[in-house]
Amino acid sequence: MTYLIESISNPELETKLKNKINLKTKPIGALGELERIAFQIGCIQQTENPKIENPTIVIFAGDHGIATKGEVNPFPQEVTSQMVYNFVNGGAAINIFSNTNNLNLKIVDAGVNHKFPEDLDIINAKIDFGTKNYQDTPAMTLEQCNKAFNKSGDIISKLKKEGTNTIGFGEMGISNTSSATLLMAYFTEMPISACVGSGTGLNSEGISKKQHILSEVYNKYNPQNATEAMCTFGGFEIAMLTGAILKAVELKMVVIIDGFIVTAALLTALSINPNVLEYCIFAHNSNEKGHTKMLEFLNAKPLLSLDLRLGEGTGAALAIPLIQASVNFLNDMASFDTAGVSGETKD
Structure with missing residues (x-):
């Protein structure tokens, strides 16, 4: 592509x-x-x-096969779909921050393991009901990965036509820090031990177990390029983030990178086209362990350091007023x- x-x-x-x-x-x-x-x-x-025109936060939500075992995630997989409903009902942190800063907010079902009502105020771009468990088999097929890239690109193109020139990205997906860890290790060539963190709140014992499991997964495969790495280790929401970043940059939009998961998608996009980085503003330095190392790898200077590790695009939403102030x-x-x-x- x-x-x-x-x-x-x-x-x-x-x-x-x-x-x-x-x-x-x-x-x-x-x-x-x-x-x-x-x-x-x-x-x-x-x-x-x-x-800065019509700034918009887009959240991609998807589920991960590994989450069904509960070995790397303290929260059950059902939380992904529950949080999508929370976004729609206006009860999440990203809703509050978007409202505070007059931002548009779009929620995308990239691959949640739940059938949402057709009239729910979300963008239905579902690839499948969650990825496969990469402990056993690659997370997605090449066809699914390319479909995710294309669908998210279409979403961004539509937003551009509607007048958005500045876009921030967020995500929701139980176990997606595990996918991001694997992608980080692949693109930075750092050991899994340097990349893995607590995610949604694992204790030290849980982190150690997560590290062991992800090391086994990482050593099981040998992807040959960025797309293969996404097919092997990614989530549908991370694949869509990658496609969305690439399309937004192609359309010369200002791209605001949130935390650990979005930066993992950025690493994938950069491997596809290195010019992407010039268009990106880094919102914040997440409290997730690997994110600081990601930023150092990219030689990136984040605007904020608030010990956030929530995801949802919350860091991007908080950074937009500073970006607007710089233009003003x-x-x-x-x-x-x-x-x-x-x-x-x-x-």
Whole structure:
């Protein structure tokens, strides 16, 4: 599958953006990371006057075969479908944060092991009723994986046509930290022991057991590329996240990366097309053990560090006001000339 993803590099525009930022009524660099974000968004949108339009959080939900055994997850698989209903009813953290920051919220059934009512306010993109247990067999077929990529791409294309140019991603799926751990180990070549964490709340004994199980799974297979790795270790929601990231970047949208699971999907997308990274803003540093190492591997600078490990896109939702503020200062803050303020003196 090919995605037409262009680099955002444009030396002439970059010089104009740097000058515009530096001539605002402040010392050079005084707005720190907001200056970096404003510059990046200007480059993504190829303009000196970027805009954040109709920002949207999309949550992909899916179930994992390994969860049925309950060996790597303290919560039962049924929690995935229960949380989808909670999202629809407005009771989850992501609902609160989306409402607080005036964000659109879309819920996608990527592969939950539950038959939802047809009139439920979600996007039905179900690939299957959960993946297979990768302790026994690869999680999904190549056909299912490509179908997940395509379906999520169609969702993003529709949002773009409806006016969204900034998109944050979230997920829901009991045991999806296990899939993310396996994908992290594959793409970073770090040992499972460096990648595995507590997920939804395992104690030290549970983490040790999870590490042992995932090490056995990892050593069982030898995927040859990113798509094979997703077929082997992934979840339908993580495959859809990967396809969604790739399509959003192809459409030159600003992409806000949430926590551990979404970053695992990003690692997959990067292996397919390395230009993806230029379009991504990292919302936060999750409290899930492997996420800090993922960010270091990517040389990424997250905006927030709040010890979050909930998922759902909560970090992305909290970061969007800062991203909006970076664009607003670039567009609306006075320059030294327009404000009649003296700039820095030169020796």
